[in-house]
Amino acid sequence: MKLLEYQAKQRFAAAGIAVPPGRLARTPEEAADAARELGRIAVKAQVPIGGRGKAGGIAVVDTPEEAQREAARILAMDIRGYPVRSVWCETGLSIDSELYLGITLDRDRRRLVIIFSAAGGMEIEQVAEEAPERIAKLWPDPFAGPHPFEIRQLAFAGFENAPELRSRVPKLVTSLVGLTTRLYGVVTSLDAVTCEINPLVLTKDGNLVAADGKLEIDENADSRHQDVAEELARDATGESGISGDDPFEVEARKRGLTYVHLDGDIGCIGNGAGLTMNTLDLVKQHGGEPADFLDIGGGANAERVRNALEMVLLDPKVRGVFINIFGGITRGDEVARGIIAARDQLHITMPLVVRMTGTMEEEGRTLLEAAGIVPAKTATEAAATIVALTREVSA
Amino acid sequence: MSVLVDRSSRVLIQGITGREGSFHTGQMRAFGTNIVAGVSPGKGGSNQDGVPIFDTVADAVVATGADVSGIFVPPAFAADAIMESAAAGIELTVCITELIPVHDMIRAREFVIRGGHQLLGANCPGIVTPGQCKVGIIPNHINTPGPVGIVGRSGTLTYEVIQGLGQAGMGQTTSVGIGGDPVMGLSFPDVLQRFADDPETRAVVLIGEIGGSDEENAAAWIRETGFDKPVVAFISGRTAPPGKRMGHAGAIISGNTGSAQSKLDALTAAGADIADTIEDVVRLTAVRLGTHPR
Numbered sequence: 292m293k294l295l296e297y298q299a300k301q302r303f304a305a306a307g308i309a310v311p312p313g314r315l316a317r318t319p320e321e322a323a324d325a326a327r328e329l330g331r332i333a334v335k336a337q338v339p340i341g342g343r344g345k346a347g348g349i350a351v352v353d354t355p356e357e358a359q360r361e362a363a364r365i366l367a368m369d370i371r372g373y374p375v376r377s378v379w380c381e382t383g384l385s386i387d388s389e390l391y392l393g394i395t396l397d398r399d400r401r402r403l404v405i406i407f408s409a410a411g412g413m414e415i416e417q418v419a420e421e422a423p424e425r426i427a428k429l430w431p432d433p434f435a436g437p438h439p440f441e442i443r444q445l446a447f448a449g450f451e452n453a454p455e456l457r458s459r460v461p462k463l464v465t466s467l468v469g470l471t472t473r474l475y476g477v478v479t480s481l482d483a484v485t486c487e488i489n490p491l492v493l494t495k496d497g498n499l500v501a502a503d504g505k506l507e508i509d510e511n512a513d514s515r516h517q518d519v520a521e522e523l524a525r526d527a528t529g530e531s532g533i534s535g536d537d538p539f540e541v542e543a544r545k546r547g548l549t550y551v552h553l554d555g556d557i558g559c560i561g562n563g564a565g566l567t568m569n570t571l572d573l574v575k576q577h578g579g580e581p582a583d584f585l586d587i588g589g590g591a592n593a594e595r596v597r598n599a600l601e602m603v604l605l606d607p608k609v610r611g612v613f614i615n616i617f618g619g620i621t622r623g624d625e626v627a628r629g630i631i632a633a634r635d636q637l638h639i640t641m642p643l644v645v646r647m648t649g650t651m652e653e654e655g656r657t658l659l660e661a662a663g664i665v666p667a668k669t670a671t672e673a674a675a676t677i678v679a680l681t682r683e684v685s686a
Numbered sequence: 687m688s689v690l691v692d693r694s695s696r697v698l699i700q701g702i703t704g705r706e707g708s709f710h711t712g713q714m715r716a717f718g719t720n721i722v723a724g725v726s727p728g729k730g731g732s733n734q735d736g737v738p739i740f741d742t743v744a745d746a747v748v749a750t751g752a753d754v755s756g757i758f759v760p761p762a763f764a765a766d767a768i769m770e771s772a773a774a775g776i777e778l779t780v781c782i783t784e785l786i787p788v789h790d791m792i793r794a795r796e797f798v799i800r801g802g803h804q805l806l807g808a809n810c811p812g813i814v815t816p817g818q819c820k821v822g823i824i825p826n827h828i829n830t831p832g833p834v835g836i837v838g839r840s841g842t843l844t845y846e847v848i849q850g851l852g853q854a855g856m857g858q859t860t861s862v863g864i865g866g867d868p869v870m871g872l873s874f875p876d877v878l879q880r881f882a883d884d885p886e887t888r889a890v891v892l893i894g895e896i897g898g899s900d901e902e903n904a905a906a907w908i909r910e911t912g913f914d915k916p917v918v919a920f921i922s923g924r925t926a927p928p929g930k931r932m933g934h935a936g937a938i939i940s941g942n943t944g945s946a947q948s949k950l951d952a953l954t955a956a957g958a959d960i961a962d963t964i965e966d967v968v969r970l971t972a973v974r975l976g977t978h979p980r
Contacts, residue, residue: 396788396868396869398868398869398898398899398900398936399898399899399903401792401795401868401869401870402792402796403792416941432796433789433792433793433796434793434796434797479789482787482788482789484788509787509788509789510931510935511761511785511786511787511788511935512787512788512789514762515787549933551930551931551932551933553927561842562842563840563841563842563843563933564840564866564895564932564933564934564937565838565839565840565841565842565843565844565866565893565895565922565923565934565937566840566841566842566843566846566922567932567933568840568895568896568922568923568926568932568933568937569840569843569846569922569923569964571923571925571926572922572923572924572925573963575924575925576962576963581925584926584930584932584933586932586933588784588933589706589784589823589841617842617845617846617849618825648849649825649828649845650713650825669965670846670964671963671964671965
């Protein structure tokens with residue numbers, strides 16, 4: 292789950308990290324009220340993706356009338372598929388410098404990494420590529436968290452190439468020890484896999500303020516953070532649950548299925564991520580276009596298979612379905628029962644090619660054959676068959 | 687010969703009384719695995735089909751001398767189970783459970799390593815030394831002994847390769863599934879090192895997928911160490927769109943890292959043969975072994 296900027300900032304503030312004063316507005320009138328209260332403000336689209344500034348989703352306004360007009364414009368926007376449902380109205384900062392502070396998962400080191408740079412702002416990715424010496428990193432002990440001395444080392448390293456800040460470095464390093472410790476606490480308590488303050492603004496009066504906030508929670512830990520999920524759901528409108536998300540993917544989440552919606556016309560169901568990815572690769576290799584990636588996962592029972600088939604068929608573009616099962620923890624007889632139940636209940640008449648092998652494979656094949664569904668011998672053969680059959684249907 | 691587990695392995699199962707734990711314990715015993723104990727807190731003193739059950743891993747180790755553990759507990763408790771296993775002195779912990787929060791896994795992995803022990807997984811199919819020992823969920827009937835070492839991130843694709851090679855008359859020394867999570871225990875180089883040390887492993891099949899840089903790291907390791915056994919590599923997710931998590935928590939192309947092409951390039955540069963399909967894996971492995979598929 293990705294938190295919106297204002298939700299991330301609320302959590303930063305609760306942890307004692309300074310953020311600019313702000314108000315959430317869901318209507319232009321609420322934005323005007325915020326301007327009356329706060330004065331000169333930035334009106335910022337609340338969408339869970341970057342690049343909203345370049346897309347015109349941020350406006351700086353001086354008066355309530357202007358705030359109302361700009362909020363109306365931004366609230367009508369759709370930023371790369373994400374309709375804007377709310378705007379965050381916050382006071383501007385008198386900016387001296389823009390820094391960067393982030394915590395994310397380092398897959399190679401298999402730890403969290405804390406990243407600090409004195410060169411924050413929009414071009415941080417370019418800095419990372421072209422001047423990596425301006426980016427400092429710390430991989431804290433996962434049990435102890437970052438020690439103050441380690442954060443000081445990180446901070447001093449990050450300021451090394453910022454001579455313009457030299458006189459203020461000692462005080463800034465002290466502030467960063469507290470700030471980084473608090474941010475690390477936010478990350479661990481929320482099971483965050485990405486947390487970014489960019490820019491971390493050094494104000495003219497010498498304070499560090501989080502001018503933006505990104506927080507993404509590990510999907511595997513969603514169940515520990517139901518409060519966040521409920522909050523996100525309140526911010527969404529319409530049936531989709533989370534604003535801007537693909538409606539098929541939202542439906543799949545409700546059904547508890549691992550599903551990625553794609554553009555093609557061949558529904559793909561597999562068990563195990565690698566095998567399902569390979570199922571898509573095979574369809575493409577044979578000239579077909581996958582409509583989706585649906586991994587029924589380990590140990591799926593007949594009901595889950597039926598549910599999966601039903602899910603794939605919700606996409607009106609689907610003209611044929613390829614089911615590719617290699618049983619380990621998944622049992623062939625359960626899969627077969629699910630396929631047969633789905634075919635009968637949903638009156639499926641489009642091409643359905645099943646390739647099944649592994650645990651309880653004989654039982655599964657026997658069930659399928661008795662129901663008039665002939666399993667393909669290999670995944671490659673099955674891919675060729677479904678692509679050919681789907682072409683016939685389309686022709 | 688084999689790597690990591692063999693007929694002398696004394697295996698205990700954490701979560702033996704659960705649906706998957708009990709089913710697969712039966713499968714492992716049918717395979718010939720020496721299952722010496724089960725652990726299920728609160729059920730100590732009972733037994734399941736003759737396997738004694740203990741409340742804690744420590745009790746089980748004292749009573750049975752178990753040295754390998756297979757974990758089948760739900761995700762919320764899995765990281766704790768991993769640490770319990772390592773704390774009890776279990777040399778190799780194999781965690782099958784998927785969907786474990788990554789923060790839990792970072793700590794559990796670190797805990798195991800600090801104790802000087804080994805972790806395989808999580809979110810993995812386990813490990814098989816044909817004819818000797820299986821810990822995990824790899825289907826029994828596909829495994830045959832032979833000269834090939836297999837290491838893969840994806841469980842089901844590993845099964846595909848085991849079966850494909852087996853049908854062509856090429857068995858395995860050991861097949862190892864390292865799992866599809868971004869933070870896992872043993873990685874490709876760890877397993878390749880064991881295959882390097884095993885005289886009977888004459889060729890290795892490496893099954894990777896999009897996301898992260900583990901395949902690139904494996905390629906770098908192969909070059910740096912001068913690993914001299916033939917490697918046949920297969921990467922799934924070649925057609926996956928960037929930014930989409932393809933099932934496995936780890937299978938996502940983000941920014942410039944994780945694409946199939948980068949992995950294929952690195953492995954090619956390291957001298958690996960690249961297979962485009964499972965059939966290709968079988969053909970290329972046969973060529974490298976100097977045998978001919980039936």
